Amino acid sequence: MKIDKNTVVSLRYKLTDAQNNVIEEPDSPMVYLHGGYEGTFPKIEAILEGQNIGFETTVQLEPTEAFGEYNPELLKIEPRTRFPEPLEVGMQFEGVPEEDSEEDTDLLAAEEDEDDSLIYTVTDVADNQVVLDGNHPLAGMALRFWVQVQDIRAATDEEIANRHPAGAESFTFGMPNEEDGEESDADDFISIASGAGRSNPRTLH
Structure with missing residues (x-):
């Protein structure tokens, strides 16, 4: 299954600043509903569109693409x-x-x-x-996200109606x-x- 609208995506990720200082690297995956439900930043979602399990990449986000200017x-x-x-x-x-x-x-x-x-x-x-x-604590910062697709599944009707994955x-x-x-x-x-x-x-x- 590929990442498409109304799929639930599990991502491993690491968040760093522009100098690669680690801000967050959780053990548990990020789980979001793909397809414009504001589950992740638009730039990340656009890059993940059509990808398979195992895909990984590093995405740089300017402040305006992340948490905004201070x-x-x-x-x-x-x-x-x-x-x-x-x-x-x-x-x-x-x-x-x-x-x-x-x-x-x-x-x-x-x-x-x-x-x-x-x-x-x-x-x-x-x-x-x-x-x-x-301001968000990360406002005004350029950020780098390393992400790796861990799982993809079809969303349920309830998840689509609620605009987020169950239990996330x-x-x-x-x-x-x-x-x-x-x-x-x-x-x-x-x-x-x-x-x-x-x-x-x-x-x-």
């Missing part, structure tokens, strides 16, 4: 009082309220309902303020894993993310 406008400063204890650099939260919002609770609830809510990483903690960065996990690339996520009882701060994509498939974006 956007300084996604750097936010929020009051320290909006966050839980303990708070540490590296913690990640989903959604940030807009400035001068009078309906913080409603706004945050609305943001959490959006599938594409940004994940913000704490980059600095001061006495009264917290610095958050909404989420690739986070610097984002928190689902088991690391915690929910706080506080009503007025941003909820900790449970993982990029949440119930979505393991993906390379």
